[in-house]
Amino acid sequence: MSTAVLGQDTRAVGRGRPGARWTLTGGSSLGLGVVLLWFSLLVLIPLAAIVATAGGEGWHGYVDTLTNPQSWAAIKLTVGQSLLVTGVNVVMGTLIAWVLVRDRFVGKRLLDLVIDIPFAMPTIVAGLVLLSLYGPRSPLGVNVSNTQSSVTLALAFVTLPFVVRTVQPVLAELDADVEEAAASLGASRTTTLRRVVLPAVIPAVAAGAALSFARAISEYGSLVLLSGSLPFRTEVVSVRVLSFIEGGDRTSAAALATIMLGVALAVILALDVLQRRVARRG
């Protein structure tokens, strides 16, 4: 009970007159209207259209899609690899952000610039680059093309910047004095990390992880050349959806897309819950 009231009080702060909390001024109601309209045109209406198309055959479409072994294999591969890559990004991305913010070394600014390239590059080009480096003619002697590792590799490549870019500004804002204070009060290095740094960066890590996961489950371009799109082995959901569309089967395509929408939503929600738990514990 007291938490609820506390929460409400915080929300009231900064709204000016407490009595008129819910009254929107002319300007802000127009703003809200524009936002909702823009959001509807770009996001809500298209998403509703996908769900409606998928529902064209009732539950039938979903059941058919889920019981089709090839689609099921694609879903398992895509979600599994995306979770794996998101996990890797949480660790590596946070580490990279830490190094970029806290350490000084030659080439730091260059590294900071280059981080975004995997994201900025057209994904088909990313696929070509990865194929020439880690394909059959790899100068490094590593050939992952047409295997599941190629999916991991491509997803890790295109999602690298997300966690780095969300954690970096938070770390930069984090005052080193607080850590020093913790240390002077007798906290060990790990305690400081766990009780001071982690709670501060966790929301950013979670946001980055959500972006990275969402990007990974929808990836197409970098995989078309590298993964070989072999049914049951390296075929991801987006390739499967494309096959349905090519075959004129929009219902199945929309059903599969809706299922992925649900997966994305579930993971983003789970990350949010996790993030709140960890932040509260600290």
Next chain:
Amino acid sequence: MTYMTQRVESETKERADMTRRIRLAALVASALAAPAALAALAGCAASNGATADANHLSIVGFSVLKTANEPVISAFRKTPAGKGVEFTTSYGASGDQSRAVAGGLHADEVHLSLTPDVQSLVDAGLVGKNWDQNATHGILTDSVVVFLVRKGNPLGITSWDDLVKPGVKVITPSPASSGSAKWNILAAWAHAADAPGGSAGKAKDFVTKLLHNTVAMPGSGSDALASFLAGNGDVLLAYENDSIEARAAGDAVDYVVPRDTLLIENPAAVTTDASSKARDFLDFQLSPAGQALYAKAGFRPVISGVRTKVPGTNDPSNPFPKVPHLYTIDRDFVGWDKANSEFFDDKTGVITKILSGLNIGS
């Protein structure tokens, strides 16, 4: 406690109030902005339609034509009929292009990879029903299914049967997402069904073995070529014209035209609301001059008597060797309608079933 309860109550009321106000605000904003947005969209549509004047042709074609069409267009513009005609071109995967036109992309002429992509435009009322009533039955360019191999053909691949030998790594685009792959798979099927003692069952076994040797199934013909050029696989099932183009571009590959293969036929059609110049352009494309230019890009002419040297071919003086046993969709598969439903239907198709029953590459 009572104080808190009251607070919660008034909170709920206020929230409901707010929701109502937000809805109202959103409604007002939508009402204000929607006509503006619609007007803007209509404006785009109008400017899109405005390009349909007599001296402007919009060509929508499948990807490979991008380079092949350039010399044809510039040659047409030098003819009396083509003087002053401006061109807009759009190239992409055949199915995508067909759907784009059905979805409103303006086209005076479509030139697609396979007949069903034109047929869907006939069904949509954008292409006349009798589009294929000409000397070439609506076909503008031909090619055949060939084997693209590494330079010098190190594995000595000469026939379809060589492709199913153990250890041979084959690449073909995915028949689920690529029209060109359908030609490849049907060619393999026709080979096995037509062989002495061949049958549908034998053909099914053969295609199963072939798909078992497949190491990658990229989404389109060009992706498959890129994958092969990057070093994947021993053999790429490809169009002859793509193979010629790759060789002409200096890639370290050779191609083998098997003794029996499938004739690839790319249709072209003028749309119902096309400008009159579109018909002139199609006539030019079908003329000996037009066909010679397509031949230079690697396409087999659809009319007889076209002679030209073709860079990139195995034998430039005899660029398109006669195939002893040439299968066609119409003769050997009773047309695309039947072939599509029998082989590629996403639930009952023979090839779909083979693909889903097979752990490819394992």
